[in-house]
Amino acid sequence: LIVYLFYFILLYIVFYLFCTVGQFNLNRMQKSGDVILGGLFPVHFFSSIPDLSFTSHFYVQGFRQAQTMAFAIDEINNNSSLLPNVTLGYTLYDNCVELGIGFRGAFSLVSGQEEQIILHNTCVGNPPVVGIVGDSSSTRSIAISSVLGLYRVPMVSYHDRQKYPSFFRTIPSDAFQVRAMIQILKYFGWTWAGLLITDDDYGLHAARSLQSELSVSGEGCLAYIEVLPWDKDTDELRRIVNVMKKSTARVVIAFVHESHMINLIEEVAKQNVTGLQWLASEGWTATAAVLQTTKFMPYLCGTLGIAIRRGEIPGLREFLLKIRPDLHHNTNYGNSMVNEFWEFTFQCRFAPAPAGWLEGGGALCTGQEDLENLNTEFLDISNLRPEYNVYKAVYALAYSLDDMLRCKPGRGPFSGHSCATLQSLEPWELLYYLERVNFTTPFGDQVSFDKNGDVVPIYDVMNWLWLPDGSTTVQNVGEVKGSAFKGEEILLDEDKIFWNFNSKKVTHVQSVCSESCPPGTHMVRKKGEPKCCFDCIPCSEGKINNKDSLECTSCPEDFWSNPQRDHCVPKKTEFLSYHEPLGICLTATSLLGTCTCAVVLGIFFYHHRTPIIRANNSELSFQLLLSLKLCFLCSLLFIGRPRLWTCQLRHAAFGISFVLCVSCILVKTMVVLAVFKASKPGGVTSLKWFGAMQQRGTVLCLTSIQAAICTTWLVSASPTPHKNTQYQNDKIVYECAFGSAVGFAVLLGYIGVLAFLSFLIAFLARNLPDSFNEAKLITFSMLIFCAVWVAFVPVYISSPGNYADAVEVFAILASSFGLLITLFGPKCYIIIMRPELNTKKSIMGRGSES
Structure with missing residues (x-):
């Protein structure tokens, strides 16, 4: 709103001056025609001197740009296939690189006359131009656009189309210039750079865009942003150079104009600041004044910059050589720019001399001076950049006019399918066709405008080269091209780049705040x-x-x-493996226990008729040995990589095997107690309740309860393989998840109850009179069994990873060996080592002696 308010006030003031002052003395060049195109070019510029007076200087490049437009129009008029039977004319004004004069020229173009007729305080007059090749400065273009936008006059220039929809660009916008800079930074890995700008739209826009683009892309950072003073403020320039010296950024981006750069580099040279890699904006990349100053070269050679794309314009030099001054018209109203150029080039003057443009005297101009034999920048067409874009702008307007005039009545794009006519042509009608124009220049560049009024953007990448003879030149080392699909693309020929460092290698041009982090x-x-x-x-x-x-x-x-x-x-996988030492030891121990059971079973079977076996319930002894054998074997299910079937089977097999074992011991103990009571008077009744069938039934019943517990556990919450990463982060521990901790607790609890009952009954029967009282052995075995499993619970809970399985296997084997050794060791000793004691008399005798 503030910006628009400013433009409104400015516009009001200009309209007031325009409609009341009336007379303007504008420097111009013109040619009549059926259709008139307008142009604004910087032919003169002013510079101040200490006494606050102003001196005008002739700007040859600006005049050459104006002549390029004249050449393009002349070329189009001679082209029978483009705008046949229509002659283009032009009116070109000198804006003197001043906003106020640029406004005057713009009003003159849209009004058609420099003297206005005032009727009822309103400016009248039909706009004689249908299109304008606009100003080359962003700041002036934006301001002038606010005026031309009211007339909807097409203008081909540099500025923001979103605000001014009747304007177009034939060169890349400043926004693309910023992105091109970022591509160069990215290409060489420069993430840490300083930024120098001017205090105008050109510099401030660059600073905002560069910060925004770097923030979004994350490609780099700005170490500092410094605004160069407009005048030669020595103290401020010294401060800025000190900032550059102290900064760790070795790359300096300069979005500045030529005059600013000269003032700055003088201070850089004074302080002898070397080792900087300069990135130049389009404003001073190919500046002749800076290049021709030899003392700057030790600091600026190797500079990389971007420039407007260079083009070829065949026949332009011949056209320029035909220029002649107008000797028959007053220079204020004729082609005064040609006369001014002639005076500047040949250092002469026409009579009378134009006031203010050329100081001092000099020879009189004849108009017959020879341009061709004069060494002048004006005729150097080897590096046409702004001129090439002026050329494209004129052709864009011409092709738009041609498309408009080819419209067939009844098929037009306007109301009622009408077409625009040359006699009643309105600028907004040409605007419609300009938005859709599409042609190819002789140089091979395609020109068409997108929805933002931009052509396909492209910049040349330039490099300042120090030649062996001490002179300096600017060479093209690549290009940055924009694409609607791929974004910006950069192509560089690194072998051609001159680096102003001893090594001449890009690897020595480093500009980062912090080095890249190493892997890890x-x-x-x-x-x-x-x-x-x-x-x-x-x-x-x-x-x-x-x-x-x-x-x-x-x-x-x-x-x-x-x-x-x-x-x-x-991750390393970990489980109780058959291949590791612990697994091997436990497997061997399990097999040893199984074989030992088999040996004991064989001994008992071979000697099953001997008194010591018959006296201790041989059937339960055989059942006990078989159950112990199962206990030893079930431990193998805990070794190896857990599978679903092993997880489901291991605890069921373990629980049922041990219940079978402990229930046999419990029944054995109860039988011992019943036999003792049966030996007393009236005790036969108690013995009949512990016959062979009752013993088998009791063992089966107690084991069936454990089987039911296991079945319920497996059905409701079956154990499954689980990859545990909680014990060690860098390892995967394969284990069996319980599924239900309650099921495992009930399973162990039931075994514990039976073992405690066996221990209690055996303890009560330990002192019964008998020469070979098995209750003592059962008491001792149950004591070992309970001790092992009571110790097992806390150790199991606290054991990490595969050691938990090892603890459980150890508990199984320890308790099984405890039962095997305590219950069957003494009997095997007597059977094998002391057979003389394996007699009924010896057993009964011992009983009487005790």
Whole structure:
């Protein structure tokens, strides 16, 4: 709103002056025609001197741009296939690089006359131009656009089409210039740069855009932003150069104009600031004044910059050689720009001399001076850049007119399908066709405007080269091209680039706030500094990083970081394996127990008729040996990689085997107690309740309860294989999840109840009179059994990973060996080593002796 308000006030003031003052003395060049095109060019510029007076200077390049427009119009008029039977004319004004004079020229173009007729305080007059080749400055274009936009006169220039929809660009916008700079920074890996700008739309827009683009892309940071003073403020320039010297940024981006750059580089040379890599904006990349100052070259050679794309305009030099001054008209109203050029080039003057343009005297101009033999910049067409875009702008307007005049009545794009006519042509009608124009220049560049009024943007990348003879030139080393689909693309010929360093290698031009973090580390930004300044901190375990980023990446679940923290490697898998020493030992112990049971079973079977076996219930002894054998074998289910079937079977087999074993012991103990009571008077009754059938039934019933517990557990919450990563982050521990901790607790609890009952009954029967009282052995075996399993619970809970399975296997084997040795060891000793004691008399005798 503030900007629009400013334009409104400015526009009001200009309209007031325009409609009341009336007379303007504008420097111009014109040619009549059926259709008139307008143009604004910087032919003169003013410079101030200490006494606050002003001196005008002739700007040859600006005059050549105006002549390029005249050449293009002349070429179109001679082209029978383009605008046949229509002659183009032109009116070109000198804006003197001043906003006020540029406004005057714009009003003159849209009004058609420099003297206005005032009727009822209103300016009248039909606009004689249908299109304007606009000003080359962003600042002046934006201001003038506010005026021309009211008339909807097409203008081909540099500025923001969103605000001014009747304007177009044939050169890239300043926004693309910023993105082109970023592409160069990205190409060479320069992430830390300083920025110098001018205090105008050109510089301030560049600063905003550069900061925004760098922030979005994350490609780099600005170490500092300094605004160069308009005048030669020595103190301010010294301060800015000191900032550049102290900064760690070795790349300096300069979005400035030529005059600003000259003032700055003088201070750089005074302080002898070397080792900087300059990136030049289009405003001073190919500046002759800077290049021709030899003392600047030690500091500026090697500069990289971007420039408007160079083009070829065949026949332009011949056209320029035909220029002749107008000797028959007053220079204020004729082609005064040609006369001014002639006076400047040949250092002469016409009579009378135009006031203010050329100081001092000099020879009189004849108009017959020879241009061809004169060494002048005006005739150098080897580096046509702004001129080439003026050329394209004129042709864009011409092709639009041609498309408009080819419209067939009844098929037009306007109301009622009408067509525009040359006699009643309105600028907005031409605007419709200009938006859709599409042609190819002789140089091969396609020209068409997108919805923003822009052509396909392209910049040449230039490099300042120091030649062996001490002179300096600017060479093309690549280009930056924009694309609607791929963004900006940069092409560079690195072998051609001149680096102003001893090594001449780009690797020696480093400009980063912090070096890239090595693999395995991540960036941690330094407090209070830009994001490009950071420390490198190693990644934590389980995370990796192979690029500059703020965070390390966590490895997938089954992977872990390597020691260097730069790759994820598969986690080590861990389980109680048959191949590791612990697994081998437990497997061997299990097989040893199984074989021992088989041997004892064989001994008992072979000697089953001997008194010591018959006296201790041989059937239960055989059942007990078989159950112990199952206990030893079930421990093998806990060794090896857990599978679904092993997880489901291991605890069921373990629980049923041990209940079968303990129930046999319990029945054995009860039988011993019943036999003793039966030996007393009236005790026969108690013995009949513990016959063979009752014993088998009791064992089966007690075992069936455990089977039911196991079945319920498996059905409701079956144990399953589980990859446990809680014990060690870098390992995967394969184990069997219980599914239900309650089911496992009930299973163990039931075994514990039976074992406690067996221990209690055996303890009560330990002192019964008998020469070979098995109750004592059962008491001792149950004591070992209970001790093992009571110790097992806390050790199992606290054991990590595969050691939990090892603890359970150890408990199974220890309790099984305890039962096997305590219950069957003494009997085997007597059977094998002391057979003389294995007699009924010896057993009964011992009973009487005790």
